[in-house]
Amino acid sequence: xxxxxxxxxxxxxxxxxxxxxxxxxxxxxxxxxxxxxxxxxxxxxxxxxxxxxxxxxxxxxxxxxxxxxxxxxxxxxxxxxxxxxxxxxxxxxxxxxxxxxxxxxxxxxxxxxxxxxxxxxxxxxxxxxxxxxxxxxxxxxxxxxxxxxxxxxxxxxxxxxxxxxxxxxxxxxxxxxxxxxxxxxxxxxxxxxxxxxxxxxxxxxxxxxxxxxxxxxxxxxxxxxxxxxxxxxxxxxxxxxxxxxxxxxxxxxxxxxxxxxxxxxxxxxxxxxxxxxxxxxxxxxxxxxxxxxxxxxxxxxxxxxxxxxxxxxxxxxxxxxxxxxxxxxxxxxxxxxxxxxxxxxxxxxxxxxxxxxxxxxxxxxxxxxxxxxxxxxxxxxxxxxxxxxxxxxxxxxxxxxxxxxxxxxxxxxxxxxxxxxxxxxxxxxxxxxxxxxxxxxxxxxxxxxxx
Amino acid sequence: xxxxxxxxxxxxxxxxxxxxxxxxxxxxxxxxxxxxxxxxxxxxxxxxxxxxxxxxxxxxxxxxxxxxxxxxxxxxxxxxxxxxxxxxxxxxxxxxxxxxxxxxxxxxxxxxxxxxxxxxxxxxxxxxxxxxxxxxxxxxxxxxxxxxxxxxxxxxxxxxxxxxxxxxxxxxxxxxxxxxxxxxxxxxxxxxxxxxxxxxxxxxxxxxxxxx
Numbered sequence: 001x002x003x004x005x006x007x008x009x010x011x012x013x014x015x016x017x018x019x020x021x022x023x024x025x026x027x028x029x030x031x032x033x034x035x036x037x038x039x040x041x042x043x044x045x046x047x048x049x050x051x052x053x054x055x056x057x058x059x060x061x062x063x064x065x066x067x068x069x070x071x072x073x074x075x076x077x078x079x080x081x082x083x084x085x086x087x088x089x090x091x092x093x094x095x096x097x098x099x100x101x102x103x104x105x106x107x108x109x110x111x112x113x114x115x116x117x118x119x120x121x122x123x124x125x126x127x128x129x130x131x132x133x134x135x136x137x138x139x140x141x142x143x144x145x146x147x148x149x150x151x152x153x154x155x156x157x158x159x160x161x162x163x164x165x166x167x168x169x170x171x172x173x174x175x176x177x178x179x180x181x182x183x184x185x186x187x188x189x190x191x192x193x194x195x196x197x198x199x200x201x202x203x204x205x206x207x208x209x210x211x212x213x214x215x216x217x218x219x220x221x222x223x224x225x226x227x228x229x230x231x232x233x234x235x236x237x238x239x240x241x242x243x244x245x246x247x248x249x250x251x252x253x254x255x256x257x258x259x260x261x262x263x264x265x266x267x268x269x270x271x272x273x274x275x276x277x278x279x280x281x282x283x284x285x286x287x288x289x290x291x292x293x294x295x296x297x298x299x300x301x302x303x304x305x306x307x308x309x310x311x312x313x314x315x316x317x318x319x320x321x322x323x324x325x326x327x328x329x330x331x332x333x334x335x336x337x338x339x340x341x342x343x344x345x346x347x348x349x350x351x352x353x354x355x356x357x358x359x360x361x362x363x364x365x366x367x368x369x370x371x372x373x374x375x376x377x378x379x380x381x382x383x384x385x386x387x388x389x390x391x392x393x394x395x396x397x398x399x400x401x402x403x404x405x406x407x408x409x410x411x412x413x414x415x416x417x418x419x420x421x422x423x424x425x426x427x428x429x430x431x432x433x434x435x436x437x438x439x440x441x442x443x444x445x446x447x448x449x450x451x
Numbered sequence: 452x453x454x455x456x457x458x459x460x461x462x463x464x465x466x467x468x469x470x471x472x473x474x475x476x477x478x479x480x481x482x483x484x485x486x487x488x489x490x491x492x493x494x495x496x497x498x499x500x501x502x503x504x505x506x507x508x509x510x511x512x513x514x515x516x517x518x519x520x521x522x523x524x525x526x527x528x529x530x531x532x533x534x535x536x537x538x539x540x541x542x543x544x545x546x547x548x549x550x551x552x553x554x555x556x557x558x559x560x561x562x563x564x565x566x567x568x569x570x571x572x573x574x575x576x577x578x579x580x581x582x583x584x585x586x587x588x589x590x591x592x593x594x595x596x597x598x599x600x601x602x603x604x605x606x607x608x609x610x611x612x613x614x615x616x617x618x619x620x621x622x623x624x625x626x627x628x629x630x631x632x633x634x635x636x637x638x639x640x641x642x643x644x645x646x647x648x649x650x651x652x653x654x655x656x657x658x659x660x661x662x663x
Contacts (some may be wrong), residue, residue, distance in 0.1 A: 082496065084568060086562035091532035098525045 120250035193219025261305035270311030287317025309331035407444040487609035508597040522571035526578040617654040
């Protein structure tokens with residue numbers, strides 16, 4: 001029946017020991033011989049002497065599995081496996097199986113509420129996003145909010161109670177848990193909760209407050225300790241010193257009376273694809289790093305306009321900058337566009353910048369200047385009429401800024417006569433226009449779409 | 452020494468011929484028998500509750516969507532929760548032995564284990580709501596369920612069968628108001644506007660339309 005020759009492990013003296021695997025090499029030859037016998041069908045060892053696992057020989061095992069899989073294939077051809085459908089006995093309201101549900105909710109954040117929008121598939125939350133309509137978060141979330149899906153459902157968490165036996169945790173039933181818990185409560189009730197302490201997070205939840213009152217009324221000696229490893233107590237203390245009450249600051253830069261406009265002149269920093277800060281330690285950033293820096297500043301300070309935030313030849317970086325910040329900040333191109341309609345046209349086509357700095361004598365003629373402004377306006381760009389460094393007292397640009405409805409003029413601070421002359425001209429124009437004059441204020445930055 | 456008789460010289464030829472014929476027969480047998488129109492059509496498993504569609508739909512006049520309520524909104528037509536059954540059967544035939552599993556489910560909160568009849572493979576994406584919105588009636592794929600005591604498969608549910616309709620949806624379309632009507636026949640007014648309906652549909656015929 002068997003064509004296989006039995007293994008022979010007897011050692012022949014002098015000859016090198018032959019082995020096929022590490023087991024052969026290290027095990028006692030006698031034991032090996034026994035194992036070989038066991039494995040051999042109809043071997044010399046009686047079935048009763050075999051260990052359990054080897055009753056089914058390797059060949060028998062292969063024969064049985066082969067036949068089984070062949071039958072399974074045949075079965076699969078003939079009729080599909082029977083698949084059950086398990087509907088709810090009592091279906092939750094508003095649940096349509098397979099269709100995700102979106103709802104607004106809040107989570108606690110340091111005694112404050114964080115507005116959230118949750119996507120839930122078949123009753124299982126799958127995504128948490130900020131609620132843009134919530135006044136505090138305005139659509140933002142943080143990592144703690146994002147991971148809330150796991151606090152509601154996490155397959156890695158234990159699914160049932162466990163109890164400690166010796167050093168190990170073993171599964172327990174809910175009945176066992178209830179029994180142990182009741183015993184614990186009874187123990188504390190006997191002492192009115194003396195020595196019982198709760199460690200809790202800061203919370204403004206009415207439900208938590210109610211439960212805490214319930215615990216206190218039954219266990220008057222129990223103590224609650226509120227603790228959070230990271231909190232806003234410093235900011236609140238600062239607000240208390242400043243305003244007399246622990247207000248929470250909500251910054252609305254729309255209402256800022258003084259705003260910042262930066263002229264970075266980044267072309268001066270640009271070398272070999274990186275922006276190097278020669279005078280501040282020599283560190284350097286790529287375009288993305290610069291954009292991150294601006295985004296961080298824009299979040300913290302009332303910056304409404306950034307001129308030449310990136311180098312004049314970094315078109316790709318400019319496009320990214322516009323995508324990231326273009327809806328919040330006026331991104332002015334000076335070195336980038338050089339009041340040149342050809343470069344402006346490219347900028348408009350590639351979605352680069354959202355504003356042009358207009359210098360009349362940079363392009364040459366007044367006609368071309370007006371063309372550039374018209375082109376910018378048509379594309380939804382704002383225009384900033386600018387002086388040149390080292391100017392005369394000529395005031396043409398003041399008239400131009402009003403006449404073209406640009407709404408913005410860049411002519412330096414109120415020092416030196418060449419600058420003051422322009423502001424004086426603006427005052428004269430305002431007097432001449434009388435009630436027809438309109439000062440847009442901060443609205444001028446919003447002339448472009450949502451910017 | 453001659454071991455084999457001379458007649459056996461023809462044996463290889465005969466064996467070859469037999470293999471050819473046998474192989475052809477085998478291929479044809481699998482081709483014809485092991486196809487969806489043979490394996491799928493007629494499947495009518497026994498359900499835990501002998502629910503009769505004929506009784507509920509034809510005699511009592513229930514609309515399909517009374518129980519399969521999400522069919523117009525979701526991919527799955529859904530088998531109703533026990534709650535839906537108990538809506539009536541808490542009052543009607545409250546001691547019927549056939550309804551015992553329903554009452555058990557209602558009391559224990561455990562699902563009734565219905566057996567899936569119509570099954571599209573997992574690698575094919577099928578959405579009921581889209582087909583109903585396009586105007587494909589229940590009867591086009593499920594047959595005359597209103598006449599079935601036990602639900603059985605009437606159509607092959609094969610890929611070729613799907614594509615037949617995707618390539619020429621016209622004959623299977625109807626006004627959306629008649630989706631669940633089992634006996635609807637197209638009238639002239641409908642036939643006059645069917646061309647326009649078909650041209651606005653464009654059912655997908657590319658692979659990723661269904662195999663996403």
